[in-house]
Amino acid sequence: MPRSVWMLAVARGVNQLGAFSVPFLAALTVARFGVSPATGGLVTAAFGVATVPSRLLGGRLADRIGRRRSIVLGLAGCAVAQLAIAAAGTVWQVLAFAVLLGLVYEIYEPASQAMIADAVGPADRARAFGLFSAALAAGSTGAGLIAAAVGRWDLRWLFAIDAVSCLLCAVVVRRVLPLDRPRPGGTRRGAASPWRDRALLALLGCGTLYAMVFTQVTVALPLSMTRSGLDAADAGILFTVSAVTTVAGQPLLRIGRLAALSTPVALALGGVVLAAGFTGYAFARGLVPLVLATVVWSIGELLIFGRVYAAVSDLAPPDARGRYLSVYGLSWGFAGIAAPVVGTQLLQHAGVTALWTSTAALCLVLAALQFVLVSPLLPDASDDGPSADAVRTETAPAPAVEGAA
Template sequence: MPPVEPLPRTVRLLLLARVVNRLGAFSLPFLTALVSADHDTSVTTAGLVGAAFGLATIPSRLMGGALADRVGRRTTIVLGLCGCAVAQLALALSSSLTWAVVWAVLLGLAFELYEPPSQAIIGESVPERQRVRAFSLFGAALAAGGMGAGLLAALLGHRDLRWLFVADAATCLGCALLIRLALPRDRPTPPAADREDTAVRPLRDRALLTVLATGTAYALIHQQTVTILPLALPRQGLPAADAGLVFTVTAATTVLAQPLIRLSWTTRLTTPAALALAHVLLAAGLIGFAVAHTLPALLVSAAVGSVGDLLIMGRVYALVTDLAPPTGSGRYLAVFGTSWGIAATLAPVCGTQLLARTGTTTLWSTMAALCLLLAAAHLRTTPRPSALHNPPKPTRRREPDTA
């Protein structure tokens, strides 16, 4: 195993802030359950509310990328987190289905603002050889917070699901404060440099569109698990709040399995091969969900699938960063990130329909089959970073924050 190079201070601070934010971020998997239980709606209606939230995250992600490249990374992150806090609190206090839908949509519009600037900071602050590890650690930071969040969800979810949204709002504000005080202020892209990048537009980059297509399919599978699991567990004889324990095991595996990223045989894998292997592991975990009817079996299946998630996250975000032109990583990462918005829109509708019409076994088996198809697609279509021939990206200029 090669020696570990320290990450820049800016990246370490960002990872810490996201841990704080993630401690309360287990409310969204219970959005459909909250709407269904507190507003006496059907599973299908609850799925449509979840889809409305997901649809709103698509323009949110694109706005986050544009703002990150134009008004600055730090400002965009703080704006997004504060917007999320307001919407979460209002959603928890909603007294009618109409207001719940309104605040779910507004939450979606704020929810993805901070993702492109966070990812751009990582991609631009570390050398190319460290990007896979840095993005993997970013996922691990979210997972580390998620371990506590899963336990919090299991505890508060048994009392009142609204408290999960209150806790999420509090950690959003804590994260925003930490980002504002600790991260240096970054300069927006100079207009002249921004004009130089217009010759390469994200939506005209075929390599990026290929990665976007496979990434959207992966995000759909991931969102099915996150969104539908609390609804599926009661059909398997388990309480919905046990989803918090499943998510906790997933997060713990992501943290504890981090050394896998630095093993010699994993570092030698090409990006297509690593992504194909990851999707096979995901398929194995989903098959476990399909056949398991006890909590221990579900936890083991979640651990297997989370190893696949670990291999995906570092590789795919490093690949997108390599594809981006200088000063354009925020926009490239934002376009790629719309895969999560698309998936968040489709997953509640598709998942609730499959669950209602066919049951849990068919739902998870269908997702496992899609994983195997994606594994084959990666070997044929995914570009390799070594073949991209992008020029080195300059480090983004930052100045001390004296405000």
């Protein structure tokens, strides 16, 4: 891997070491102000709404002002917003600062992903994104343990520590990564519009279901554990187990048969493994069974993450990678709106078993859609993918927001 990929992975690993606050946003609101879990879910949903324009802004900034500047700008904004949440004295203040956090939260993601796609060729992108995922997971191993320890003391400290990690990451990125220049054509209005690429839109639809699953985990798992008689902070232990599994499981991606799978087949297999893990959550009682179920669904995540981001990067022309990745990243914004509300409502009115059974069913739907929706539109697995200089010309109708994108 090029030096820039390793340095970015290290920087984001530092950031991820403290990136445990958002999963506890609903729990913080409930514990500090005595509101219902559904109200806590609405606060998190407001954060999710704000991430939608944040992601689009991040993609445009990555193509307009460069990757490094966009990463530093987004991380600094996150630090300010999280310190404000930690200091908030009312539910309304938490809500306002959660929206502010959402507006800056996704700025650095498209830029980070585009920097990786720029640095490596198509044949190495899945492995490069796997390395990036492993670095984030390595940071999460420490993050989960810190969350489990500090969360028992005061959940507000989670947001303060996360803010410090954002600032440290911004400093590392600023000092060790070279200043990149926008590619020609990356700022032309309407040039290489991702909204006209039907393959990307198919991946976006499936990616939204994938993001729904993981947003459900981060938001509902702490609340679910309290319903099962465990401490909400114990969710940090499960997040750590997931991170360790992701790091330790990286050699699985190099197994001949797995590596040779086409993208739709690999994504479908990952969805089935996810379903098995969340079925375990539905019926597990006690921390040890939950740990075993976490290992299973984390293997499913491992099979999906690198493949799907490599597929999106391969679809994009070089001058529009930031925008392509930001449009795909809207899946996390859409999920951030829906999953907190759906998950907390299911938990409050139907219980733990119904919550995780429905999540497992959603994973099976995701697996089936890879063959129905994605496979017919992606380039044939035997191809090397589109030319680096090609501009895709597929003609799906553009949504009304195309101009803003």
